Structure formats: C-alpha cells, structure tokens
Amino acid sequence: MRTIGFACSSAEEDLAPFHFDRRNPRSNDVVMEILYCGVCHSDLHWARNDWGQTCYPTIPGHEIVGRVIEAGPDVTRHKVGDIVAVGCMVDSCQTCDQCRRGEEQYCREGMNGTYGGFDVVEKTPNMGGYSKHLVVRQEFALKMPEGLDISKAAPLLCAGVTTWSPLRTWQAGPGKRVAVIGLGGLGQMAVKLAVALGAEVTVISRSDRKKQEALALGADQLLASSNEKAMQDAANGFDLIIDTVPVKHDITPYLPLLDIDGTIAMVGQIGPLPESSSLPLVYGRRRIAGSLIGGIRETQELLDFCARKNILPDTKTIAIQDINKAFDELEKGASYYRFVIDMSTLKED
Ligand SMILES: [Zn+2]
Ligand SMILES: [Zn+2]
Secondary structure: OEEEEEEEOOOOOOOEEEEEEOOOOOOOEEEEEEEEEEOOHHHHHHHOOOOOOOOOOEOOOOOEEEEEEEEOOOOOOOOOOOEEEEOOEEEOOOOOHHHHOOOHHHOOOOOEEOOOOEOOOOOOEOOOOOEOEEEEEHHHOEEOOOOOOOOOOHHHHOHHHHHHHHHHHOOOOOOOEEEEEOOOHHHHHHHHHHHHOOOEEEEEEOOHHHHHHHHHOOOOEEEEOOOHHHHHHOOOOEEEEEEOOOOOOOOHHHHHHEEEEEEEEEOOOOOOOOOOOOHHHHOOOOEEEEOOOOOHHHHHHHHHHHHHHOOOOOEEEEEHHHHHHHHHHHHHOOOOOEEEEEHHHOOOO
C-alpha cells in the first residue's frame, strides 16, 4: 500500500518527506494509521549510520501508537478501531525456545527490527514509524489499555520496556535498593518504574545538579559520582544498578556500590567497555549484565502497569517537520524529556 513518511537518504542529509509502499497486508496482519511516534536515541544512531549497518533510504521510529484501520481474515487479537502499539520488533520466528517463552527479542533466528530488519516474505527493508501507516503481524501489535494517554505513551515501547525488563528480571520491589545511572530518556523511565514497583531508588549522576529533577521523579536521593566521600559511604548499598549511559564509560567506580550478589545491568551503551578489574566481582559475587528491550508479553505487562499506576514518560510533542531540530537537540544531549511526533502533522500529499 502507498503511504508517506519522513526518510533519510544518506547519513549526511536531513529527514524529508518520502512516498513509499508498505507491503500488502497478509491474512495475519493489521494495518495501522500511526497517530504518535516517539523519537529514540537509536533512531538518530540509525539515521546517521553510527552502527555502519544502515541502508538508505530509511525511515526510523520504533515507539509507535496508532489505530487499526484494517484487519486480515486471520486476525483474532485486534479489530478495526482498536488503539494498538508497536515497539522495536515486528517479527520473529515464533517457534524457538525464546519466542515460546515470550522473549522474542532473544529469538534464536534473530528478532526482526521495526526498522533495520527485512520483511521475511517480500525481503524488503522494514520502514519505521515516522510515517502515516504501518502493516504488522498481529502478534507484534500490543493493546493500548484504556486510561493511558496515547499522546504521551509511545516512549514506553522502547525506553520504557528497556528499563522495565531488567527491573523485573532482577526483581526490583519493596526492600530492594535500586540505583539508576544517568537521567536521560531511559533514566527517567527507570526511576519512575522502580519507584512505582516499591523499590528504594537512588539516582547516580556526576554532580548534584539534577537533584531536584531526581526527587521530582520520585527518587529517594541523588548520589553524586564526583563526590568521593559519598561514593565510599555508598559502598555495598545497592542490589541492582541500571546503567543507562549511552556512550562509552568506565563502570569501575560503580562496581563497589553493589552489595554481595548485586547486578549492574547495562542498557544504554552497546560496544566495548574500558578495562575494569574483576576484583569487586570476585570479592562479592557481583555481576555485570546486559539487557535488550523486552518481549511482547513483558511490554504488554508494562503498558498495563503504567495504565494502572498512571505512569507516563515526560514528553514534548512535536510536528514531523521539526524532527531534524529534535535530532540536533538529542545529539547535544540537552533534553531530558522524550520527543513524541504528532503524526497528524504529516499530510498525505
Ligand atoms: Zn529505541
Ligand atoms: Zn524465535
């Protein structure tokens, strides 16, 4: 089907209007009219070919909320008019042990990305959510629970579940001491969710500058990593540290902050870590772990939890025509809120 989006044609060029064909819907597919799409740091990396894997033209966007306007004859989960959401995946093998466990992000065949992946039947590159329509198999469309403000909820699909999954995996809850490093799009979600789960929450930041922000999000305290005395006093103080810093950084100073059997989960940076000593790991059975988004079941659990607890990301709504400005701001790391594109600003002609 013919539709329109905002695409980039090379790593150097701005995103611009682009007419293209979505695949023709198959019997198990829904067609969505996209209403909102969040702007994730990965979108920027992908658009600029920072990972060296981008093929152009490409349309980023994997925090997608929309309305079902067509449902194939085999679709049982959704009907026309339903508000649904799509995150970072649009397909997986559905048969391997990981898919059967509901952890499609770790599919043995590789998950199929909302952008970056290729359609398994037509072999065409998947185009993301900065567009008017999306065709997706029903299993990868999540149900938007009533009561969740759909104009703000989109970032839950990537930033939200990326922090929710490690919080659930390492059982954040009452009596657990959770620290969050970094207070960007991922960090603010990690804090809000950990607080709502009942954990005791500390934000770790370079200085005290973001203290008010941290407390406003519900954190109990802020620990300034530049304050040596405070860092020493905090030793053995956490069961779980969620590290959301998106650039290469040294995690050595954080390891002694973990209690025995504590875990630091990396969710921001993907790539080499600077050299670090195994000493705090060995002397304390501490773990360095990683975590990738979350499965479909976990994502649905998150959406339902946020609706129940009235949790939403801090967002700033923009028109699609402002996407290049938003990318610039994201690159500077200036914004703490998440941009969400109001897709009604994208006109069909
Ligand atoms: Zn993302
Ligand atoms: Zn699989």
